[in-house]
Amino acid sequence: MKILVAIKQVANLDDEFEMREDGKDVDHDYCDYEINEWDDYSLEEALLIKESAGDECEVVVVTVGPDRVEDELRKCLAKGADRGIRVWDDSIEGSDQVVTARIITKVVEKENPDMVFLGVQAADHAFAQTGMTVAAMLDWPHAAVVSALEYKPGASKAVLHRELEGGLEEEISIECPAVLSIQLGINEPRYASLRGIKLAAAKPVDEFSHTDLGLTDSDVGEPGSVSRIRKMYVPERPKAELIEGTPAEQAARLAEIIQEIAGA
Amino acid sequence: MSGILIMAEHRQGEVRAVTYELISAANELKQDSGEDITIAVIGNDVDGYIDSLRVEGVDKLIKVKAATDTFQPDIYAAAVNALIEKLQPSLVLIPHTVDGWGYAPTLGASGQYGFTTDVFSIRYESGDLIATRAAYKEKVFIDMDFPGKETVILTVRSGSYKPLEGTSSPEVSEISVADTPAHSEHIRYIEPEATNDVDITQAEFMLSIGRGIDEESNVEVFSELADTVGATLGCSRPIADNGWLPKSRQVGQSGKTVSSCKLYIAMGISGSVQHMAGMKHVENIIAVNTDPEASIFNIAKYGIVTDIFDIADELPNNF
Numbered sequence: 233m234k235i236l237v238a239i240k241q242v243a244n245l246d247d248e249f250e251m252r253e254d255g256k257d258v259d260h261d262y263c264d265y266e267i268n269e270w271d272d273y274s275l276e277e278a279l280l281i282k283e284s285a286g287d288e289c290e291v292v293v294v295t296v297g298p299d300r301v302e303d304e305l306r307k308c309l310a311k312g313a314d315r316g317i318r319v320w321d322d323s324i325e326g327s328d329q330v331v332t333a334r335i336i337t338k339v340v341e342k343e344n345p346d347m348v349f350l351g352v353q354a355a356d357h358a359f360a361q362t363g364m365t366v367a368a369m370l371d372w373p374h375a376a377v378v379s380a381l382e383y384k385p386g387a388s389k390a391v392l393h394r395e396l397e398g399g400l401e402e403e404i405s406i407e408c409p410a411v412l413s414i415q416l417g418i419n420e421p422r423y424a425s426l427r428g429i430k431l432a433a434a435k436p437v438d439e440f441s442h443t444d445l446g447l448t449d450s451d452v453g454e455p456g457s458v459s460r461i462r463k464m465y466v467p468e469r470p471k472a473e474l475i476e477g478t479p480a481e482q483a484a485r486l487a488e489i490i491q492e493i494a495g496a
Numbered sequence: 497m498s499g500i501l502i503m504a505e506h507r508q509g510e511v512r513a514v515t516y517e518l519i520s521a522a523n524e525l526k527q528d529s530g531e532d533i534t535i536a537v538i539g540n541d542v543d544g545y546i547d548s549l550r551v552e553g554v555d556k557l558i559k560v561k562a563a564t565d566t567f568q569p570d571i572y573a574a575a576v577n578a579l580i581e582k583l584q585p586s587l588v589l590i591p592h593t594v595d596g597w598g599y600a601p602t603l604g605a606s607g608q609y610g611f612t613t614d615v616f617s618i619r620y621e622s623g624d625l626i627a628t629r630a631a632y633k634e635k636v637f638i639d640m641d642f643p644g645k646e647t648v649i650l651t652v653r654s655g656s657y658k659p660l661e662g663t664s665s666p667e668v669s670e671i672s673v674a675d676t677p678a679h680s681e682h683i684r685y686i687e688p689e690a691t692n693d694v695d696i697t698q699a700e701f702m703l704s705i706g707r708g709i710d711e712e713s714n715v716e717v718f719s720e721l722a723d724t725v726g727a728t729l730g731c732s733r734p735i736a737d738n739g740w741l742p743k744s745r746q747v748g749q750s751g752k753t754v755s756s757c758k759l760y761i762a763m764g765i766s767g768s769v770q771h772m773a774g775m776k777h778v779e780n781i782i783a784v785n786t787d788p789e790a791s792i793f794n795i796a797k798y799g800i801v802t803d804i805f806d807i808a809d810e811l812p813n814n815f
Contacts, residue, residue: 243632244632244633245632245633245635245789247787247788247789249635258632258636328612329601329604330604330605330607330611333601333605352597356632356633357631358614358630358631358769359601359612359613359614360592360597360601360613360614361601361604361611361613362601363601364569364597364598364599364600364601364602365601365604365605367602368573368601368602368603368604368605368606369605372679373570373679373680374569374598374602374679374680375569375598375680376569376594376597376598377594377597377598391683393686394594394598395594395750396507396594396595396685396750397593397594397749397750398688398749398750398751398752398753399687399688399746399750399751399752400507400685400686400687400688401685401686402566402682402683402684402685402686403682403683403684403685403686404680404681404682404683405680405681405683406679406680406681407679407680410680413597416733416734416737417733417737456607458604458607458609458610458611458642458645459610459611459612459640459641459642460640460641460642460643461638461639461640462626462638462639462640462641463638463639464631464636464637464638464639465636465637465639466635466636466637467636467637469794470794470795471793471794471799472781472782472783472793472794472796472797472798472799473797473798473799474798474799474800474801475798475799475800479802479803479806479807479809479810480810480813482800482802482807482810483807483809483810483811483813483814484810484814486761486782486798486800486807486811486814487725487811487814487815489759489780489782489798490701490725490726490759490761493701493758493759493780494700494701494725494726494727494758494759
């Protein structure tokens with residue numbers, strides 16, 4: 233039994249940042265990195281299933297990204313995942329989400345898991361795309377924005393909730409294996425234990441290039457993409473009128489505004 | 497390739513508002529390109545939706561016969577593929593909603609079509625289709641294009657276009673995808689639990705808290721502050737996910753839209769797209785946040801770049 237969890241390292245911008253020279257991204261010197269918040273929940277869901285199966289279930293974590301991304305894989309291994317896979321080479325730089333999905337699909341085909349989990353979206357680019365694109369490439373059943381899951385490893389069906397808008401949920405049954413995109417709040421992600429962190433250092437992380445997975449140069453990078461970043465920019469936008477002063481002065485002005493508008 | 501295809505979204509017997517926003521987006525493009533606008537609506541019995549879709553600029557309405565009325569991603573994807581084959585459109589617009597997320601990205605997988613998501617502005621520049629989306633917590637915008645793709649599929653963010661008032665008399669036809677195999681099945685909808693808690697959609701004055709409050713023990717500070725200033729206490733998603741406040745207090749896409757609110761004080765809320773979907777319409781928004789670049793300041797009328805605890809300390813002295 234095996235569950236594959238695809239994760240992403242996401243970028244947070246510093247308060248001050250500059251664009252890269254080609255104008256197509258932010259200069260990475262102004263970014264710091266962390267695991268995508270949604271992926272903490274996907275991993276936790278896989279670990280809960282693994283534990284409920286009496287550990288007769290392997291959790292494999294896969295990511296697409298350069299060397300720095302291994303940190304996030306190690307954190308997942310520290311929480312209890314069994315193995316990591318990282319795919320990267322220079323030709324993957326500049327790929328869109330369809331290429332990322334194509335790479336993850338190749339890893340799924342190689343690993344043949346019983347379930348694939350991904351986050352609903354990534355905190356930095358928020359495409360909400362990769363998971364369902366992987367499902368289509370595999371031609372597997374799929375469901376997006378999963379907020380509750382009943383699944384026994386190896387079962388041919390699962391029952392789950394999809395979180396819709398406005399607090400509404402939908403209960404569905406789905407054939408397995410399936411690709412699910414996991415929503416925040418489905419569980420309470422654990423922290424890594426000190427012992428887990430020690431063990432993680434010895435767990436295997438395999439590294440592959442796109443050619444190792446049987447992909448060609450035309451499958452990745454700009455040639456393999458279906459969209460292209462023309463330019464990235466800081467837009468002109470309306471800005472709030474700032475209330476300046478000491479906290480006491482700011483609070484006094486805020487109180488005036490409240491009294492004007494709410495008549496309190 | 498010519499024409500714009502819009503996939504209507506409906507749930508529990510109602511066409512969802514985002515559908516009309518997509519019609520507006522298509523109308524803007526039509527003014528430039530003169531392309532036809534076709535709306536497709538999928539379901540077992542969609543006759544009830546047809547009249548409400550005779551909106552200004554719509555040239556054709558296609559009823560897509562399916563085995564079920566509820567959303568199912570295999571059926572929706574099969575419908576779009578059948579419609580693309582039939583109509584050969586240059587552009588397909590799908591709502592960037594939970595159901596949209598469930599099937600639109602599967603259409604990008606073939607590599608045949610241009611595809612991107614969550615766009616809020618679409619235009620032609622020298623014949624090239626350009627779609628604008630945002631990244632890095634809305635701090636930057638990105639213009640995307642789709643070189644060499646004759647058909648482009650986009651998911652469009654809710655609230656990006658204003659619905660039109662006018663009507664039209666489109667030609668109505670029907671196709672069927674009723675024999676599409678479906679690998680998942682709707683069981684039931686689960687309505688939000690009824691609570692005795694306050695209904696925040698009725699509140700005129702809200703004070704909402706987000707991640708900036710740091711710890712559960714601080715909820716009390718802001719709960720008392722809300723009482724002191726006469727506001728109803730609300731929150732962003734992380735506070736409800738942590739169980740620090742009930743889900744009924746959550747403002748945003750998966751929570752509530754504060755439709756009666758006239759004054760909204762956002763404390764320690766950076767302003768995710770999902771949160772702003774529930775409150776950006778409020779006329780008077782005041783944001784308190786230590787990050788001067790937080791996107792909440794782009795929709796707020798007034799901003800205070802100060803620690804929320806300092807403001808929480810000082811504000812009661814004025815009441």
